[in-house]
Structures are given as C-alpha cells and as structure tokens.
Amino acid sequence: MIYTVTLNPAFDKTIYLDELIKGHVNRSVKSIMDIGGKGINVSKVIKSLGGESIALGFIGDENKDKFIKCLNSMGIKNDLVFVAGETRTNIKIVETKANIYTDINQRGFSITPEDLEELLSKLRSYAREGDIFVLSGSLPAGVDNDVYMNLINILKEKGAIIILDADGEALKNGLAAKPDIVKPNINELRMIYEFDDDFNSIVSVGREIIKQGVKKVIISMGNKGAFYIIEDEVFYAKPQRVEVKSTVGAGDSMVAAISFGISKYMEDKEIFKLAVSSATAAIIEEGTKAPSRENVDELMKKVSIERWM
Template identity: 55%
Template sequence: MIYTVTLNPAIDMTVYIDTLKKGQVNRSRYCLMDAGGKGINVSKVIKALGGQSIVLGFLGNDNKDWFLKYLKEMQLDFDFIFVDGLTRTNIKIVETSQKIYTDLNQNGFEVKKKDINHLFEKIDKIAKADDIFVVSGSLPPGADEEVYAELIRILKQKGAKVIFDADGKALKSGVLEKPDVMKPNIHEFKCLFDVDENDLNSIVNSAKKLIESGIKKVLISMGAKGAVFVTENMELFAKAAEAKIKSTTGAGDSMVAAISYGLSQNMDDVSIFKLALACAAAKVSKEGVKPPEKKEIKKFLEKISLEKLGEVKWI
C-alpha cells in the first residue's frame, strides 16, 4: 500500500487576476478552492494514475468538514489525526497577463507533543515491509525539525520504502536517515548543497553524493527548466514538456505521485522519470490544484524525451 503523510495540509485558494498591483485594492477574475498540502496532492494524482493510497497526517478540527467532503468526492481514502485549530488556507496568485505564479503559504495549526507522539505510534502500527510512504511538506508550528528524521527511522526499521520531499532544516535532518527517494526542487536542493543552478554538472555531482550516502534515487525538479534524475545506475535530464500553464501548484507533488506509483508497479527508472515529467506537465495544464486525468498524462507521456547527461546543452 502507498501512504501519503501530510503534517501541514492546506486549503489552496487559487486566485486568478490579470495583474496584481501591490498596495492597492485588487479584484480577482475568479478563484478556486482545493483541499491540498503535499501528500494530499500526491494521493490525488496516484488515484488519477489508477493507483490506490491512504492519506495520513493531521487535520484541523475547526474546518474539517469542507476538507473531508472534498476528499470523499475525490474518492480518496484517509485516516487523519484531528488537532485543535484551523487547517491553514494557502493563497496561490496566478497573474494571467504576465504568467506570474505567486504562493503565499501560512504557518498552519499548532500541534502538541501528544499529537506528534500519536502520529509516531499510529505510523509504527500501520507500516509494514514494502509499503511505500510519502513523507512531504512543511512541518506545522510545534513540530520540531527532527520529526521527519524520526518518522523515517521508524519506517525504515519496518522495512517500508520512504519518498521524502521537504525543505530547510527538516530536509537537512531527514536526509541523514537515508530515505529511499528524494524529490527536492532546485531551491530545496540548494539547502543541502551550494550548487550553481545554471550548472547541470554541479547539480548532478551533488546528487551523486546523496546516492553514495545510500539514497537510491534523487529527482531534482527545476520548474520550467525541467528536471534531473540521478539513480544508482543513471543520470538523466529532461526539459519540461511544453504545456499551456494554468497553475504550477502541485507540479512537484505530481512528480512524487509518479515516483510512488511507479515504485508500486515495479517500473524501471527511465519509465518512472518519464511518468514524473508527464504527470507534472499534465498538472500544470490544470487550473487550481485539480489532478490531471489519466488520458491527459498519457498524451504528455508520448512527448517526453530524455537526454543522457554528458550530451546536454544547458538552456
């Protein structure tokens, strides 16, 4: 089974506006609301791919009804730990005139020590060998930066596979526990290594250090520039597939969904990377944080071309 773990879910409010004028009253053209947060978006795309997953993590008690209704309508399975307070609302501004995408993410509800202990106990009970756990997103206030490291330790002791996608100090401490797969975007990757984001070789050489440390696969996404996939056996680069962009929110999560689905189906690394790029392209073509449909993903899959590193001309 695939489990996605989201400690800091979010209601994503995507606001479409021609041009955002700072310091003025702005009126949006329209706005979409989606239940989101990293693991929840991953579960949506796993479902679109034909896979099954269970959403785990925390959810705020005070506005849980709307969130749970959304997940039920999407036919997603979930098993949350409810905590005091409101699940945060994250604002995503899409400026249609200039194609600028701005995120305004909130801190989220405060969790207590007992909530974190409850989470550890629950995951310790659930996890079995060969389960796949996606551990991703920011930590809510009250959760210390070691929480992901401890979670990965518990999961690895059980023999579960861990796909990890975090930022900042939580990323730095989690990486030391050697998750099986990592999907940092280039900004997150720069928390770990002092790389020049325009120098593909320095990115690959740093990713190889993670592979040498025992992490099996590292996918570094670079927004419109594409992505790099480094595994024990190969180093690949691909440009982002051309797409009519409606919202970039959830693009990285779609890649994580492709990796977890691909692992669950024993897909090879090349197929996993292609699927990740196709899922991301199909996602950015959707408004708000709506998951793409399988037929849309398939259409993009035909257009993905990979380049072995060494033959790449950097853009």
C-alpha cells in the same frame, strides 16, 4: 499500499486576476478552492493515475468536516489525527496578463507532543514491509526540524520504502536518515548544498546524496527539465513547452508518479517518464487540481529522456 503523510495540510484558494496592483482594490476574474498540502496533493494525483493511497497526517478540528468530505468525495482513504485549531488556507494569486504566480501560505495549527505520538502510533500500526510512504511538505508549529528523520527511522524498521520531499533543515535532517528516494527542486537543493548553475554541478550533488545512502534522487528544475539519478545511471528529461496555468502541485505530481510507478514495479526510465509527464500535466491544470490520466498519457508520448554523461 501507498501512504502519504501530510503534517501541515491546507485549503488552497487560487485567485485569478488580470494584474495585482498593490495598495488598491483588486477584482478577481475567478477563484478556485481545492484541498491541499503536499501529501494530500500526492494522494489526489495517485488516484488520478489509477492507484490507491491512504492519507495520513494532521487536520484541524475546527474545519475538519469540509476537508474530509472532499477527500471522501475523491475516493481517497484517510485516517487523519484531529488537532486543536483550524486547517490553514493558502492563497495563490495568478496574474494572467504577465503570467506571474504569487503564493501566500499561512503557518497553520500547532502540534502537541500527544498529537505527534498519536500519528507515530498510526504509522507503526500501518507500516508493513514493501509499503510505500511519502513524507512531504512544510512543518506546522510545535514540530521539530528532525521530525522527518524520526519518521524515516521508524518506517525503515518496518521495511517500508520511503520517499522524502521537504526543504531546509527538515530535508537536511531527513537525508541523514537515508530515505530511499528524495525529490528536491533546484531551490530546495540550494538551501543545503553549494553548487554552480551548470548541469554537471547539479548532477554531482545528486551523486553525493546517493553516496550518502539514498537510492534515487530526482531533481526538478522547472523550465530547465529534471534529473533522475541512481547509483550507476543518470537520466535527463528535457522540458516540454505547454501553456502554464498553475505551477502549484507540479512537484507533488512528480512524487505521486514515482510512488505509483514503484507500486506497479515499473523500470526506472519509465517511472521518470511518468513523473515528468505528470508534472507537466499538472501545470496545464488550474488551481491544484490533479492532472488527468489522459493528459499524462498523451504527454508521455512526447517526453524526451536521455542518458547523461
């Protein structure tokens, strides 16, 4: 079974307008409301690909009903810990004339030690050898930057496969616990490593992470493509030219495809093709809607994967 863990979920409101003019009244062309948070987005894409997952994590008690109703309507199983406060609403502003994307993310609710212990108890009860756990996203108030490290250590004792997608100190500390797979984007990687902009330097950082005990590293680079690095091979995926409607959720789609591919015992190259195609399919969707399997399959026919030196 695949489990996604979202510590800081959100309602994602995407607002479309021709141009954002600061200091003036702006009128939107349209708006879309989705449920999100990185792990929740991963569960949505897993479902779209034809897989199943259970969404774990926290949810604000004050507006939990609407959020859970959305999960249930999508057929996503969930067992969330209810915490005091309200689940945040993140604003995504899309300026259609200039293709400018602006995110305004709220901080969200605050977590108590008792809340965290309830979540840890759920993880211990669910985790079995070979289960896949996706740990991803920002941290709410009240949670220390070593939380992913602690979660990874607990899950490794159970024999689970762990995918980490985080940034900053949370990523740095999480890497110390040696998750099986990490998927930083180029900006997240630059927060904790120094390297040049050329591809060989980027690959060198990925190989360094492998030496530290991580089994697979996927580095997404936006319109420059992506790298998939394992112990003895490096694959590079060229970017595909598509009409970008929203950049939100592309990385989550990649993580979802990786977890889905592992659950189906796919080979590494095929997992990478699926991941890149899922990320590309995500950016041609509006808001944080999961990409359709039909679009993913069509893009898989076109994706170019090559072995790096």
